[in-house]
Amino acid sequence: MSALVQMRGIVKRFGDFTASREVDFDVAPGEVHALLGENGAGKTTLMNILYGLVQADEGTIEVDGREVDLKGPADAIEAGVGMVHQHPLLVDRLSVAENLFLGGVGNGTARGMQSAIAGITERFPLDVDPGALVEDLPMSQRQRIEIVRCLARGVRVLVLDEPTAVLTVDEVGDLFGEMRLLVEAGHSVIFISHKLSETARIADRVSVLRAGEMVGTWEVAKTTPAALAEAMVGEKVVAAERESECKAGAARLKLSDCTVRRDDGDGLDSVDLEVREGEIVGIAGVEGNGQRALAAVTQGMAIPDRGTVKLDDRELPPVREWKRRKIKLGRIPEDRRHEGLTLDATLWENMLTGPQAPTGGPVFSRRRMVEWAGKQLEEFGVSPPDPLALAGQLSGGNQQKVIFARELHSEPGTVVAVNPTRGLDLRAQREIHQRFLGLRDQGVAVLMISTDLDEVMALSDRIGVLYSGRLDGPHPADQIDRREVGLLMAGLTRQQEFENGNGTGGLL
Ligand SMILES: Nc1ncnc2c1ncn2[C@@H]1O[C@H](COP(=O)(O)OP(=O)(O)OP(=O)(O)O)[C@@H](O)[C@H]1O
Ligand SMILES: [Mg+2]
Secondary structure (H helix, E strand, C coil): CCCCEEEEEEEEEECCEEEEEEEEEEECCCCEEEEEECCCCCHHHHHHHHCCCCCCCEEEEEECCEECCCCCHHHHHHHCEEEECCCCCCCCCCEHHHHHHCCCCCCCCHHHHHHHHHHHHHHCCCCCCCCCEHHHCCHHHHHHHHHHHHHHCCCCEEEEECHHHHCCHHHHHHHHHHHHHHHHCCCEEEEEECCHHHHHHHCCEEEEEECCEEEEEEEHHHCCHHHHHHHHHCCCCCCCCCCCCCCCCCEEEEEEEEEECCCCCCCEEEEEEEEECCCEEEEECCCCCCHHHHHHHHCCCCCCCEEEEEECCEECCCCCHHHHHHCCEEEECCCHHHHHCCCCCEHHHHHCCCCCCCCCCCCCCHHHHHHHHHHHHHHCCCCCCCCCCEHHHCCHHHHHHHHHHHHHCCCCCEEEEECCCCCCCHHHHHHHHHHHHHHHHCCCEEEEECCCHHHHHHHCCEEEEEECCEEEEEEEHHHCCHHHHHHHHCCCCHHHHHHCCCCCCCCC
């Protein structure tokens, strides 16, 4: 079968750095083709080239056997290629309808556009008010709007860059169902991910990039997760494990009857919780069950409507960045691009927030600060460890490492992290997990709120589950298993499950 897309010998350099090294990549008609690789492997870059956003220095691209010259996304869409980015590129201040019509759809008339969209939303339901402002919508809906927009423009190849990173378990299921419908209708989907389990579930073929080189392409049915993991990192990967015993001490973070009211169900309902020094408390839960509120009140971003949050026996008020460091609270925010970093500033500037950064004595020394930041970046494995690079140029995993370098160098007594490894590759995940375990062994109190059940199970000394704003637990890790946590996440109690005669086995 001839390829629908054929990329040959693609080379892309950014200054002295080569992000793409003579990459060959092809996509067959009617397949889901997964593109795997560690952070910074060059996945987004390769797809940006296919979408005309970035121009290759060398190499050719054919679509349907015809060589194309893609000077911009308009050329790519014309050739039949659409892309939905890692971070949706919608215009926040415009409505859903306005975003859909931006750039033109159908024959350009209002009625033509509406009927084009209606035809697509039959297959790809878009349960959203067309008049709603995009900035008010959750990420999952923004993503759907982008997908519908691509389909409405008649693309045949749809590139989805880490689409599942912003989705709940249910939403991932929906998306995968719809991806299958698309390929059955003759579309091809390129699916970028770090998750081997997702790749195994949805993809027909898989290609692996490593450090800008194409390692190979396999039929998913003929390979194994272990082989793919090895192809990605070039060595055997072992997950981080809790080896040392937990020596939990005094409580550092304490929530009593903590209630946060929110209309969308993402609040908290009378939560009691203690996090002690020397332990990791993991909070599992499907997104939207109170995680945001819990993060806000424990990271010093908001105060509860009722009840208290105490850090080291003092009530935790909303604190500014520098103050947060003073009270020894480390914060790994949920959204590293908006809350964690200033993307158009350099790495050393991003490292600078807080009094602990050595500003060079009484007189601020830029040179010393840059030197110090460079050392920190190296220690935390940031690539490139260049303090003068702009934060926005780093891959997602490397951005996260910069935040860790900044938050942890000041030796916090308590760290509150939200989805700390979301979007990170296996190696980076393992490094970060190792860091959490190290913090715990040093006596830091760690609260980790994560929608990644594997992560919660692997790291936590005690495990709590948020459902609809209520917290179950935390239970000691050896007294609750993965299946029970899964049931609690779905809103079932252990008691109910017992009464049902274990009828829900295999839920996860
Ligand atoms: N505009 C740019 N200027 C300089 N370097 C860049 C630019 N865009 C990407 N890079 C570098 O190219 C490399 C590949 O980046 P890319 O975003 O393609 O990785 P990725 O595989 O998508 O990673 P992730 O999984 O973290 O999203 C990275 O080291 C990145 O820092
Ligand atoms: Mg990427």
